[in-house]
Amino acid sequence: MAPHPGKLKPATKAVHVRDLARRFATKTILDGVDLDIEEGEFVALLGRSGSGKSTFLRALAGLDHGVEGTGTLETPESLSVVFQDARLLPWRTVIQNVTLGLTGASGQEAGRKALAEVGLAGRETAWPNQLSGGEQQRVALARSLVREPALLLADEPFGALDALTRLKMHDLLRELCARHRPAVLLVTHDVDEAISLADRILVLDEGRLIEDLKIDLPTPRDHGDPRFAQFRIQLLSRLGVELPGRKAA
Numbered sequence: 001m002a003p004h005p006g007k008l009k010p011a012t013k014a015v016h017v018r019d020l021a022r023r024f025a026t027k028t029i030l031d032g033v034d035l036d037i038e039e040g041e042f043v044a045l046l047g048r049s050g051s052g053k054s055t056f057l058r059a060l061a062g063l064d065h066g067v068e069g070t071g072t073l074e075t076p077e078s079l080s081v082v083f084q085d086a087r088l089l090p091w092r093t094v095i096q097n098v099t100l101g102l103t104g105a106s107g108q109e110a111g112r113k114a115l116a117e118v119g120l121a122g123r124e125t126a127w128p129n130q131l132s133g134g135e136q137q138r139v140a141l142a143r144s145l146v147r148e149p150a151l152l153l154a155d156e157p158f159g160a161l162d163a164l165t166r167l168k169m170h171d172l173l174r175e176l177c178a179r180h181r182p183a184v185l186l187v188t189h190d191v192d193e194a195i196s197l198a199d200r201i202l203v204l205d206e207g208r209l210i211e212d213l214k215i216d217l218p219t220p221r222d223h224g225d226p227r228f229a230q231f232r233i234q235l236l237s238r239l240g241v242e243l244p245g246r247k248a249a
């Protein structure tokens with residue numbers, strides 16, 4: 001395969017991907033992926049371990065230089081990435097982490113506002129190691145959104161958090177996205193998390209998209225709604241999970 005173009009072009013849609021392929025050595029990880037994400041659309045990406053989710057996200061983020069691949073990939077210039085670990089700079093305060101690269105009083109003000117939005121007003125001068133894991137992830141979200149990205153890429157952002165903190169973070173992410181309206185690609189293992197948050201859910205299997213499901217449920221989502229349960233069954237089946245009394249697709 002020829003090396004893929006490293007430069008990302010501005011896009012009219014938030015994401016425009018055609019026939020994307022990625023290989024590590026002789027192994028094909030992504031194989032003919034086509035995807036469009038509209039501005040402001042919240043898309044979740046599910047898939048079994050090793051199916052290529054993080055490889056896809058890194059390709060969208062432009063973080064896979066040197067990896068062999070082909071295809072068309074267009075994203076906006078303004079994109080932010082959130083990982084499972086908050087990746088804060090330990091020798092910078094919370095506000096410095098959020099405003100890194102922003103200048104002047106307006107940058108400071110935007111940073112303070114973003115911290116207030118994630119519920120961390122008053123913690124500006126704390127050091128990252130003085131925060132809990134959930135609080136650190138809030139800082140990471142504030143750092144991402146203070147730049148008002150057109151596209152937010154999130155790779156298992158709540159994967160290291162306990163169940164209750166995770167649910168609180170879902171509420172927070174939903175609120176923040178409703179306010180800032182970035183397009184979102186959320187990589188997750190958690191089917192319920194995907195159904196709770198996304199407008200649309202994709203399933204990746206051995207580097208190919210095998211499901212593209214619209215989630216037409218009112219927000220916030222009622223986990224007791226029979227349609228929620230129906231989406232869960234459909235997605236688990238696509239993930240190859242055998243449910244009692246049902247055969248996997």
Ligand SMILES: Nc1ncnc2c1ncn2[C@@H]1O[C@H](COP(=O)(O)OP(=O)(O)OP(=O)(O)O)[C@@H](O)[C@H]1O
Nearest residue numbers: 024025029047048049050051052053054055056189
């Ligand atoms: N830098 C690399 N060099 C070689 N192989 C890699 C590299 N990065 C990923 N892989 C392989 O590519 C495949 C897909 O990895 P990827 O991390 O994209 O999967 P994933 O769906 O995100 O998995 P998980 O849910 O476990 O995080 C795996 O088989 C992995 O071992």
